Amino acid sequence: MLSFDQAHAWLLARANVLADSETLPLLAAAGRVLASPVIAGLDVPPHDNSAMDGYALCTAQQTAAMPVSQRVPAGTVPQPLVSGSVARIFTGAPIPPGADAVLMQEVASVQENGLVGFSQSAQAGQNIRRRGEEIHSGQQILAAGKVLTAADIGLAASVGLQQLTVWRRLRVAVFFTGDELVEPGQSLAAGQIYNSNRYWLLPALASLGCEVQDLGIIADSLAATREALRAAASQADVIMTCGGVSVGEEDHVKAAVEAEGTLDLWKVAMKPGKPLAYGKIGQADFIGLPGNPVSGFITFQVLARAFLQQRAHVPVSSLLPQGHYPADFDWTRPDAKRSEFLRVRRVEQGGVWSLQLYPQQGSGVLMSCAWADGLVCLAPGQTVAKGELLAYLPLVV
Numbered sequence: 001m002l003s004f005d006q007a008h009a010w011l012l013a014r015a016n017v018l019a020d021s022e023t024l025p026l027l028a029a030a031g032r033v034l035a036s037p038v039i040a041g042l043d044v045p046p047h048d049n050s051a052m053d054g055y056a057l058c059t060a061q062q063t064a065a066m067p068v069s070q071r072v073p074a075g076t077v078p079q080p081l082v083s084g085s086v087a088r089i090f091t092g093a094p095i096p097p098g099a100d101a102v103l104m105q106e107v108a109s110v111q112e113n114g115l116v117g118f119s120q121s122a123q124a125g126q127n128i129r130r131r132g133e134e135i136h137s138g139q140q141i142l143a144a145g146k147v148l149t150a151a152d153i154g155l156a157a158s159v160g161l162q163q164l165t166v167w168r169r170l171r172v173a174v175f176f177t178g179d180e181l182v183e184p185g186q187s188l189a190a191g192q193i194y195n196s197n198r199y200w201l202l203p204a205l206a207s208l209g210c211e212v213q214d215l216g217i218i219a220d221s222l223a224a225t226r227e228a229l230r231a232a233a234s235q236a237d238v239i240m241t242c243g244g245v246s247v248g249e250e251d252h253v254k255a256a257v258e259a260e261g262t263l264d265l266w267k268v269a270m271k272p273g274k275p276l277a278y279g280k281i282g283q284a285d286f287i288g289l290p291g292n293p294v295s296g297f298i299t300f301q302v303l304a305r306a307f308l309q310q311r312a313h314v315p316v317s318s319l320l321p322q323g324h325y326p327a328d329f330d331w332t333r334p335d336a337k338r339s340e341f342l343r344v345r346r347v348e349q350g351g352v353w354s355l356q357l358y359p360q361q362g363s364g365v366l367m368s369c370a371w372a373d374g375l376v377c378l379a380p381g382q383t384v385a386k387g388e389l390l391a392y393l394p395l396v397v
Contacts, residue, residue, distance in 0.1 A: 004303075007268045007276065008303055011306070017310065017311060018313060020168045024164060026153050027153070029148050029156075030150060031147065031209055032167070033166055033313045033314055034145060036144050038142035038161065040138065040141050042137050042159055044158055045134065049074075049094055050089045050102045050129070052091050052127055053105050055089060055116060055118075056081065057081070057103065058081060058101075062118070065117045066085055068086055069082035069086070069087060070085075072093040073093055075093070080098050087099060100125065101125065102127035107119045141156075171210070171236045172212055172213065172236060172238045173284075174202065174214055174239075175232065176195055176216070176243070178244065178291075183195055184199070196293050208314065228256075229260045230281075232281075237284060238284060238286075238287065238308065239281060240304070241253055241286075243296075244291065245257075245275060245288040254288075263277060264278050265288075268299075271341070272290070272299075272341065272361075274295070287307070289304065294366055301375070302319060324389045324392065325355045325390060325392050326387050328357070329357040331357070331382075331383055334381050338380055340378040343368040344356060344374050346392065355392060369395070372395060375394075376390045377391070
């Protein structure tokens with residue numbers, strides 16, 4: 001049986017990154033992974049400009065009352081400042097040659113004769129945004145490997161870029177096996193269950209930016225399973241299933257993967273979880289998650305997600321805790337051999353945060369994952385006493 005850490009490292013060692021990139025318009029690039037650094041080809045701001053609405057002047061020539069010689073809205077080209085005058089200026093407008101400060105309009109008063117007086121003296125450089133003070137030409141503004149946010153897209157636009165080169169999306173094909181599975185909306189016959197795994201796995205993959213190919217429910221036969229694997233391998237980078245990798249007579253995934261490619265099947269010392277399969281079918285990776293909903297969900301969260309992220313050039317989300325909180329529960333029945341991932345939720349009472357435990361931690365209780373906002377990882381044999389500080393791992397799928 002592999003330890004959790006061994007399985008995590010083993011998978012990451014086989015997560016080969018994509019080699020294909022594509023160039024997209026800016027508005028199509030949000031959420032994608034940047035394939036090459038972005039270098040600014042101009043200064044931002046492109047010229048000295050006013051930080052606010054007011055009056056541009058030469059500080060050495062300021063007097064008690066000064067005439068207005070020109071009006072400078074944003075987007076216009078000013079004339080040189082007439083000696084002894086001010087220019088009415090607006091936010092973002094270029095500073096007229098000869099001016100070295102802007103006084104905001106709140107400290108100005110327009111007199112009946114049209115002259116402008118000020119209640120304070122200007123200081124050189126006041127309220128002026130200098131050319132290139134935010135970005136200078138030749139500066140790297142976005143690093144390769146960054147997942148592009150809305151702000152990143154705006155930043156690229158601010159230096160005049162129309163498109164960005166990103167890594168293509170990871171293609172993940174998914175199918176499910178089991179004649180007992182029924183889609184929501186259909187009536188359940190005796191012995192049937194709804195295919196809940198499909199409805200958490202597909203959104204989880206989409207949240208990682210994967211291009212998901214849903215092959216649906218495959219009949220419980222070796223021939224049908226082999227055909228599904230061949231179809232998936234021809235169009236996907238990764239194939240994923242839930243369940244069907246054990247040695248039961250009706251579990252055909254294991255035999256089908258071995259017939260079409262290669263398969264490694266392990267027991268991982270984690271709870272919930274334990275059975276996990278990895279293999280190759282042609283150039284496609286195969287990952288077989290446990291079939292129990294909670295086991296599959298947690299295994300995806302703490303093992304498969306990192307594999308998919310690394311393949312897609314996405315920074316791998318580590319299992320580092322986000323804070324330590326006192327337990328609002330006792331855990332007196334630890335598993336002596338396996339790491340345990342307990343479903344917990346942060347709660348605040350009287351200004352104090354603590355971790356509550358979902359009362360049913362069974363591998364079939366998907367309600368525990370919907371209720372929880374995080375996990376606690378316990379080492380084999382570890383007990384918990386109420387009030388003990390525990391590392392909190394947020395759920396992110």
